[in-house]
Amino acid sequence: MDKSMQSHREYVFAQHKRCCTIANHLHHVCDAGIRQGIWEQAERVRRQKTWVQNDNFLVVPGTNFMMCVLPKCGSSSWHWLTRDLREPLSAGHQFGWQDRQKNTQIMQDLSPDDGAKLMSNENAFRGISVRHPFSKLVSGWNQKLARELTYASFLLEAYPHMQEYADDTDKLHVLTFENMAEYIAAYGHDVDNLDYHFLPMEYLCQPCLYPYNYVIKIESMGNDQNWLTHELNVERMPWQEKGPGYFNANQTNPVNILRTYFKNVKRETILKLMDIYYYDFVLFGYTFDVDTLTPGGLV
Template identity: 30%
Template sequence: KKLYSCFLKKVASTAWKLLFLRLGSHIGDISIDDFRNLDYNDIPNTHFEQNVDETLAWFRLRNYMTFFITRHPFERLVSAFNDKLTIKSLKYKYMRILRTGEISFVQFVRYIIKEYKEGRGDQLDVHWLPQVKLCHPCQLNYDYIMRFETLANDSSRLLEYLQWDRKEDSKIKLSVQKSATQTEDTKVAFGQISQDEIKILKEIYKEDFTLLGYNPDLIVVDGKKTF
């Protein structure tokens, strides 16, 4: 079965890119960390290039199994901040945005709000651009939609379906053994910004909340309200 996915940044995209390559026998059994450390030229990146041929893109959408993975918008936002804008991340690509050493979460949120208010909400970086603006679930009829919060179980079901004809000891599995969350980080980060700022963030990510079925007022993990 051929797969076609909309990979969202900060929503298990690296883990599933590795699975794509392993399912197609393009790469061996390596860990996600080792995969991240591979030189760009050592990865068959043509599998993940955006389609420039519209006819081919529509053919694939009609004939391939399609899926994408969603994530609570605020969890994804904090994950992007931690990964791209903190000193510990060692990634300074975005440090020039505010031209101040290390960027705080408060500054990061105010930057996003400023861009939104000045009409540049659709031009935000792909790591924090709303998910529906990247994967367009209203326009595309995806076969399978998974949640980052239940990634292990959701991925296992899809992988089981894709590998129905493989022997059990040869089946490829997702290395994540439990649902991936970072709720505590999100609670701490959002405790630093005002209710007015949270209200605007809810407006910016309104379509994500509405169309992807997330509650903007709380995060639920294992049935418990945590935010």
């Protein structure tokens, strides 16, 4: 065997093994949680055999593909891939809102029988795309609370308590990041006070109830692309269209980013945030050192 080919196969195997290790960690923690009564075993068994629709799912029944897609966790790329799996895109195709809408409609129209097969098929790809909870928080704040967006005004109107934390300190955002952190720390234990983009990943995808067999961390997606193209039998992943290293280049060092944004957040506020997003940390192997402001579990 050619040495370069052997090296490539070994690399792909290592990527596959890492994703499986993360999934095994998830299953281990979920098993412990079920024994403690945090999640119900009966409901877990039911969702392994029947189709319980989740609005965050993307599905392509013909290729045995299902992905729970979360905001600020590469959702656009997964929608693009789903479109490509059901109908291969031509090079340079501009993915549009119609494609995204069609993806959602296909999931909503999936029959109970086809959904049940997708849940129980041992060969199906049932994944969940995740991100460090605090990186996800920073990204959501930066994009959804920008003053130039009407969405920011919507948030202030939809969540009245958020207005208490708004001021003119940050010229680019309606809330400073520190004030956004304070708001979530104060009111985030009630999901009714959180916009969709700030809800816990565990709440949206319910990883201890659905039979996911792959966990994809956004921090390592650029490195996982060779394995993913092999596993999903596609020629390329969405971000590869934009050139070599695109995804990694857009994942600027998360350690430095989080240290920058959290350096002015009160320690007690950070601890409250870690409590609100507790299951996201524990289930997916993420950590955060409140003394050094260092995130862990990124790969």
